[in-house]
Amino acid sequence: MSTKRDYYEVLGLQKNSSQDEIKSQYRKLALKFHPDRNKSPDASEHFKEISEAYAVLSDTEKRKIYDNYGHAGVDGKYSTEDIFQGSKVNFEDIFGSGFESIFENIFGGGGGGFRFGGFDFGFGRERGADLVYDTEITLEDVLRGKKEEIEIPSDIQCSDCKGTGATPGTSMRTCSVCNGHGQVRTSRSSGFSTFVTVQPCNTCRGQGKIIERPCSKCKGSGKQRGKRHFSFEIPAGIETGEYRIKGEGESMSNGVSGDLIVRIKVRPHDKFKRDGADIFYDENISMIDATLGKKLTVPTLEGNEKIDVEAGSQPNTIIKLKGKGVPHQGIRSRGDQYVRLVVNIPKKIDKHQRKLLEELRDNLHQEE
Ligand SMILES: [Zn+2]
Ligand SMILES: [Zn+2]
Known part of the structure; x- marks a missing residue:
């Protein structure tokens, strides 16, 4: 159901208003409803509405099309981006050089959006808004993949009028x-x-x-803000980044749905570092164990693994555990885990230990 209001009505103007009147009225309303100044929940929607109206009416050609063919004419000829990009100069006129930053924040660079709670709302009439979902996952999740279940803010049927837009009981x-x-x-x-x-x-x-009598809850739109359930699989091997799920953003009753953009951050691990599909791990061993050799257990993402430290191992020796990394993105094979031996030199020793080490030193000198 189209609820797009008349552009002149939105700006509180008459059809024959001059460009100066359009400009000064928009300036007045923009300052009032700009989301940086106005914290009421409707302010952003309202700001977008008046800005779109201004973008069209301040442009001679677009205004002419609107005056003759209404919203259908404008929507048929221009995308939302065209409307704003083409009218940039008119906005600069109003906001001065600060316009660029306002434009980026509110409308996003490439048809992006602005933030509301944990979600970003894009901007568009013929296409639903893109929604951004932020999530953090662990390295263990990268190994196995993870199912995410989320609630997406969405227009759902108004519970009072069951979507008709009319006050219940009225015709x-x-x-x-x-x-x-x-x-x-x-x-x-x-x-x-x-x-x-x-x-x-x-x-x-x-x-x-x-x-006859619009539903008071939804003001005749038949819709109310609600939530819809959506689940998706984060595949194993994923890297920190932005991923787009087509068509799962804001849905439009008579248009194309936006996309869901999932921003995944892989949380740093307290034991492991990751580079692509490989895992890096530092194991501390004593100078004595490095010299004499030792059987050790080291952690991996899937529990402990036994390794053999050979006698005479040098500091920073690397032992490779084949296939103990995480999956490569998009293919089945896995990376490796690299265990680096960090040899600890004792910082404090007692008299007796000192004596033993001195004996050892003398002994080693004799062998040379
Ligand atoms: Zn009619
Ligand atoms: Zn309703």
Whole structure:
């Protein structure tokens, strides 16, 4: 159900308003509703609405199309990006050099969005907004993959009117202007030709029906904000980054759904470092164990593993545990774990230990 308001109405202007009036009225409203200043929950929506109205009405060509063909004409000719990009100069006029940053924050660079709670809402009429979901996963999750279950903010049927938009118990009447077709035909003769134009009906906004008493909860839109359940699989081997799930963003009743952008951050591990599919681990051993050799157990992402430290191992010796890394992204094989031997030299020794080491030193000198 289209709920797009008339651009002049949005800015509180008359159809014959001059460019100066449009500009000063927008400036007034923009300062009032800019989300940086106005913290009411509707402010962002409102700011977007007045900005779109201004983008169209401040541009001579777009205004002409709007005046003649209404929203259908503008939406048919321009994407939301076209509307804003093409009108950039008009915004600069209003906001001065600060415009760039406002534009980036509110509308995003490439049709992105602004933040609301944990989610980013994009901007667009014909396409639902992209939603951004942030999640942190562990290295163990990278090994096995992880199922995420989330609630996505979404328009759902209004619980009061069950989606009709009319106050429960009241009726809707068929629009008398278009006889319920939602479209109006006008024919105009010029010489020997007759031109017929079909436009969405302005009276019922193309719905064919007129709600006598709009539902007070949803103000006639038939929708309310709610949540929808969505689950998806984070595949094993994933790296920190942004991933797009097509069509799972904000849904539009008469348009294309936006995308869900999942921003995954792999949390640093307290024991392991990761590089691609390989895992790096430091094992501390004593100078004596490095000299004499030792059987050790070291942790891996899947429990402990036995390794043999050979007698005479040098500091920073690397022992490779084949296939103990995480999966390569997109393929089955796994990386390796590298265990580095960090040899600890005792910082404090007692008299007796000192004597033993001195004896050892003398002994080693004799062998040389
Ligand atoms: Zn309702
Ligand atoms: Zn109508």
